[in-house]
Amino acid sequence: MLEFIDSHAHLNLPEFKKDLEDTINRAKQNGVIHCVVVGINPSTNKKALDLHQKYPDFISPALGFHPHEVKKLSEEDYRELEKLLPQAVALGEIGLDWVKEYSPKEMQIKHFERQLAIAKSQQKPVILHLRGEENLWETAIAILKNFLPIRFVSHCFTSGPEIAKKILDLGGYISIPGVVTFPKAEELRAAVKFIPLERMLIETDCPYLTPMPFRGKRNEPAFLPYTAQKIAEIKGLPLEEIAEKVKENTIRFFSLVL
Numbered sequence: 001m002l003e004f005i006d007s008h009a010h011l012n013l014p015e016f017k018k019d020l021e022d023t024i025n026r027a028k029q030n031g032v033i034h035c036v037v038v039g040i041n042p043s044t045n046k047k048a049l050d051l052h053q054k055y056p057d058f059i060s061p062a063l064g065f066h067p068h069e070v071k072k073l074s075e076e077d078y079r080e081l082e083k084l085l086p087q088a089v090a091l092g093e094i095g096l097d098w099v100k101e102y103s104p105k106e107m108q109i110k111h112f113e114r115q116l117a118i119a120k121s122q123q124k125p126v127i128l129h130l131r132g133e134e135n136l137w138e139t140a141i142a143i144l145k146n147f148l149p150i151r152f153v154s155h156c157f158t159s160g161p162e163i164a165k166k167i168l169d170l171g172g173y174i175s176i177p178g179v180v181t182f183p184k185a186e187e188l189r190a191a192v193k194f195i196p197l198e199r200m201l202i203e204t205d206c207p208y209l210t211p212m213p214f215r216g217k218r219n220e221p222a223f224l225p226y227t228a229q230k231i232a233e234i235k236g237l238p239l240e241e242i243a244e245k246v247k248e249n250t251i252r253f254f255s256l257v258l
Helices: 020-029 042-054 067-072 077-088 106-124 134-145 161-169 186-196 223-235 239-254
Strands: 004-009 032-038 059-061 090-097 126-131 153-154 173-176 200-204
Touching: 004 200, 004 223, 004 239, 020 032, 020 067, 020 223, 032 067, 032 153, 032 223, 032 239, 042 059, 042 077, 042 186, 059 077, 067 090, 067 186, 077 106, 090 106, 106 126, 126 134, 134 161, 161 173, 161 186, 173 186, 186 223, 200 223, 200 239, 223 239
Parallel strands: 004 032, 032 059, 059 090, 090 126, 126 153, 153 173, 173 200
Antiparallel strands: none
16 A cells, blocks of 8 residues: 655644544555644644654654744743654744734744744754745745755645745745645646655645545545645656655655654
8 A cells, every 4th residue: 555644734633632543544544654743832732742642653743833823922832842842853833824914924923033943953844834925935935044954844835836946945845735636726736746756745734625525524634645646647657656755755854763
């Protein structure tokens, strides 16, 4: 059976509270051998660590503060993050979200920089959440340049080849979500064609962004192969090659020990 790693899942959210065991079993039945479970605030960070303790062979935790959440943070939250981060495979998800702007832009920038500094000092790779128009990308890239060299992935990438090139030029990885299967996602499919396979990860971002043909249902890791299949079609490569290469990339990026 082909093997896949979900590089970004939120199995630590309430949507999976009632059937997590079944969700994990379905994932395994569909070839998903591992998930990186990503925190967005202090409580989901703790839950990610708890899930890693319970399912050490299947779940690795990433800890961070999502841009939506930064206006709620305290100094104690940061102390806790720095203390717990050695137990995680990455710092994230962090970044900027200027689409919903639940926290003010300037505050998002300040917390983004602060967390990048922590990642650099602890030598952790970073999972980036970046959503917004071109000026957001310009800001994000200018900030990232100040912290190079740093290992980072642009998670849930949905932009086109031009933005992809900016990320690749900084040495970053790009993670492709189920959006690539959506009928209107032409720009993303053009980016997938452009992005070298050795710099690509795949993810569900579950419970969000369920791929075709399951749109309308809760997303879960079992659906990850549909994203890989679409990438294989776009690149004109065998699914086996996509699965193997992105698995290798994910293991390397997160320094996973499987």
